[in-house]
Amino acid sequence: MASTETGATDSRLAPLLRWLGLTMVVILLLQLAAVLVGIDWSDDSTRPQVTGPLVALAPLGFLGLLVALLGSRLEIPHRRHTPLRWVICCLSSLLALGMLVAIPFSLDGESADPAQAQNLEQGRQALVEARQFREDDQRVKAVGEQLAQAGQLAADASDEDKVKAAETLIDEQIAQMDQQLKKVEGQQRRLSQQRLIGGTASAVVLAVTFVLMALTAVL
Numbered sequence: 001m002a003s004t005e006t007g008a009t010d011s012r013l014a015p016l017l018r019w020l021g022l023t024m025v026v027i028l029l030l031q032l033a034a035v036l037v038g039i040d041w042s043d044d045s046t047r048p049q050v051t052g053p054l055v056a057l058a059p060l061g062f063l064g065l066l067v068a069l070l071g072s073r074l075e076i077p078h079r080r081h082t083p084l085r086w087v088i089c090c091l092s093s094l095l096a097l098g099m100l101v102a103i104p105f106s107l108d109g110e111s112a113d114p115a116q117a118q119n120l121e122q123g124r125q126a127l128v129e130a131r132q133f134r135e136d137d138q139r140v141k142a143v144g145e146q147l148a149q150a151g152q153l154a155a156d157a158s159d160e161d162k163v164k165a166a167e168t169l170i171d172e173q174i175a176q177m178d179q180q181l182k183k184v185e186g187q188q189r190r191l192s193q194q195r196l197i198g199g200t201a202s203a204v205v206l207a208v209t210f211v212l213m214a215l216t217a218v219l
Contacts (some may be wrong), residue, residue, distance in 0.1 A: 016074035018084065021068025025091060028061040051102040051199040058206045061095055062213065069217055085217045091212035099207035102198055120188065123181045132172050140166045 035053040065088050073086045133139050144162030147153050153165055 014071045017070050017071030017074065020073060021064045022068070024064025025061055028057055028064060031057050051105045051195075051203060054098060054102050055199060055202045055206065058095060058099065061091070062206070062209060065092055065213055069213075081218060088217040089214045092217065096207045096210035096214065099203045099210065105204050116188065119183075120184055123177070123184065127174070127177050128182055130170070130177060134167070134170050134174060135201045142171065143170065204216065
């Protein structure tokens with residue numbers, strides 16, 4: 001009697017799991033379609049941001065496929081090859097392939113923001129020019145004269161006082177530029193590490209996971 005009740009429960013639960021899993025897969029496909037439609041593929045100045053959205057949505061697809069597979073195995077436990085299981089195998093293989101295709105996008109460090117990379121290079125060049133300016137005695141002396149004319153030095157300031165004031169001012173500006181540049185470089189380095197862990201590594205793990213799912217569906 002208990003066995004009959006358990007079989008009836010499984011027969012009701014299996015279709016529910018199957019359709020629940022397929023619904024989650026449909027949601028995944030719709031979300032991926034929305035991401036792909038929102039990308040301007042004709043813009044050559046920036047690389048499309050594919051890896052992040054794909055990695056973020058992939059667990060939903062995996063969970064949906066897993067639930068659908070569990071429902072299929074509960075409904076037809078003695079048959080290994082059913083149309084639904086082949087569908088799960090194909091979808092898992094496609095998602096695994098998508099993860100592999102997305103890896104090069106995450107490895108491209110310039111794809112994050114080319115404008116930031118350009119600004120960083122400009123900041124480095126400006127710092128080099130500022131240091132060259134600091135080494136030019138004539139320019140430093142001219143800055144000292146400008147400070148005196150602007151009233152920022154005592155009226156009886158000597159040439160040596162003017163040069164020292166100019167050197168102090170330029171050194172402070174160089175120190176600020178160097179600090180700001182290091183801050184920007186640190187931010188880009190952290191973003192690169194985030195892409196490596198959250199993008200590349202996650203995509204590799206998900207690709208392996210979907211391959212295992214495809215094998216599980218038909219074995």
